[in-house]
Amino acid sequence: MVNPIFQRLTLLTGVETMHALGAARVIVFGVGGVGSWCAEALVRSGVGHIAIVDSDTVCVTNINRQVQASAATVGQFKVDVLRDRLLEINPGADVAAFPKVFSHETAGEFGIDHADYVIDAIDSLSYKLDLIEYTAAAGVPLFSSMGMAQKLDPTRLKTADIWETQGCPLARLVRGGLRKRGFQGHFTVVYSAEHLPLHSGVAAACGSAQCLCPPRNNDDPDAPVEWCSSKKVINGSAVTVTAVAGMILGGLVIQDVYARYNPERPLG
Numbered sequence: 161m162v163n164p165i166f167q168r169l170t171l172l173t174g175v176e177t178m179h180a181l182g183a184a185r186v187i188v189f190g191v192g193g194v195g196s197w198c199a200e201a202l203v204r205s206g207v208g209h210i211a212i213v214d215s216d217t218v219c220v221t222n223i224n225r226q227v228q229a230s231a232a233t234v235g236q237f238k239v240d241v242l243r244d245r246l247l248e249i250n251p252g253a254d255v256a257a258f259p260k261v262f263s264h265e266t267a268g269e270f271g272i273d274h275a276d277y278v279i280d281a282i283d284s285l286s287y288k289l290d291l292i293e294y295t296a297a298a299g300v301p302l303f304s305s306m307g308m309a310q311k312l313d314p315t316r317l318k319t320a321d322i323w324e325t326q327g328c329p330l331a332r333l334v335r336g337g338l339r340k341r342g343f344q345g346h347f348t349v350v351y352s353a354e355h356l357p358l359h360s361g362v363a364a365a366c367g368s369a370q371c372l373c374p375p376r377n378n379d380d381p382d383a384p385v386e387w388c389s390s391k392k393v394i395n396g397s398a399v400t401v402t403a404v405a406g407m408i409l410g411g412l413v414i415q416d417v418y419a420r421y422n423p424e425r426p427l428g
Contacts, residue, residue, distance in 0.1 A: 165250060166206040173414075177421045182208040186413060187270055188279040189213045189262050189291055191238050193225035193397055194305045195281030197406030200227050203246045203253055205414050210246070211256040212239045213270055225399035262287055267294045277413050280304035281406070285330075289337045296345040303412045305405050306331040306351035309395035314404040316354040319412070321346050327353025350408045352401070 162170045162178045170178045184207050188199045191214045199212050216238050222229035228242040239257035246255045260266055262282065267290065272278060278295045280302060282288045288304075295302045304322070307330030322338070325331040328351040415427055 163206070163250075163252065169205055173418050174422060177418050178206050180417050180421055181206040181414065184276045184413070184417060185209040185211075185271070185274065186277045186279065187211040187213065187272060187275050188281065189270075190281035190283065190305075191226075191228070191242050192216070192222070192281065192283065193399065193402030194308055194406045194409070195279065196227040196229075196238070196242055197403040198279055198281060198409040199242060199246060199406075200249070201407050201410030202413060203249050203255070205410065206250075207253075207413070209254040211258060211270060211275075212242055212246075213258040213260060213262055214238045215259055215261045225397055225402045227403075262291055264290055264294075267291075272300060273298045275300050277416070278302045279409050279413075281409070285333055285337060288334065289341065292334075292338065292345075292347065293341060293343060296343070296347070301416065302347040303409050304334075304347060304349045305409060306334070306349050308352070308402045308405050309397040310356050311352050311354045311401040312356065312398055313352075313354050314401050316352045317350060317401070317404055317408060318352065319348055319350055319408065322349050325349060325351045327351075327355070348412060350405045 162175055166178055186202055186207050186209070188195045188202070188210065191199055191212050195212070195214070199210060202210055218226070218229045218233045218236055218238055218241060220231075220234050223231065226238070228238055228245055233241045237257070237259040239259050243255045243257040246253060258270060260269065262270070272295060278291070278300050280288060280291050280295075282291060292302065292304065306325065306328045322331065322335060323346065325335075331349060331351050419427060
């Protein structure tokens with residue numbers, strides 16, 4: 161029997177697909193403007209085992225686009241707040257929260273080798289490349305978000321193989337970085353070729369009157385990591401774009417599970 165929470169989705173996918181989603185293990189790396197909405201979409205769609213990974217805390221400037229960010233959660237670990245929200249949606253879900261940075265040093269701590277899917281919503285290029293390499297070596301399907309800042313039109317979002325994207329500056333950097341590492345694998349990304357006018361939506365600071373992020377503590381590996389001061393510029397972003405990208409990433413997981421259990425009813 162399928163949990164009645166998911167009755168409406170079951171009408172679309174069938175019982176077998178819902179059981180498969182309930183058994184699926186998905187790890188979401190980065191729970192900001194894209195990853196937080198992806199995690200919510202997955203739990204609302206019956207994914208029974210989800211891990212969320214992010215070392216950051218909620219900043220007041222996150223409230224415009226991150227599902228767990230509110231005036232009441234500023235200063236708290238993003239993954240802790242999001243875990244509580246996901247469990248309110250489905251108390252029976254298995255939700256693991258990792259307030260950590262993904263890197264070569266921490267790569268083995270998240271259970272990637274045993275995951276069914278990995279979602280990459282990491283902002284840092286070097287860590288993004290590390291995750292892509294590690295996930296590919298583990299043979300786990302990966303869906304990745306490219307740059308969603310500096311965008312206003314959610315209808316411009318597309319999915320494609322990383323090597324077939326066009327017009328996305330971050331995707332170009334990812335391709336270049338992967339080539340330098342000798343990576344020749346394939347994975348699907350969400351991206352947009354939208355370009356706003358030059359210098360539109362860019363600032364040198366986060367815009368809050370006083371920074372509320374905790375200072376860096378390089379001596380404590382479990383301390384939150386404050387990212388804003390390490391960025392050369394702060395780019396504008398809109399929830400209408402980031403949330404749609406997160407929903408698309410979640411949809412790619414659901415569609416893939418559906419396709420495996422409904423070969424007689426192909427999508428499209």
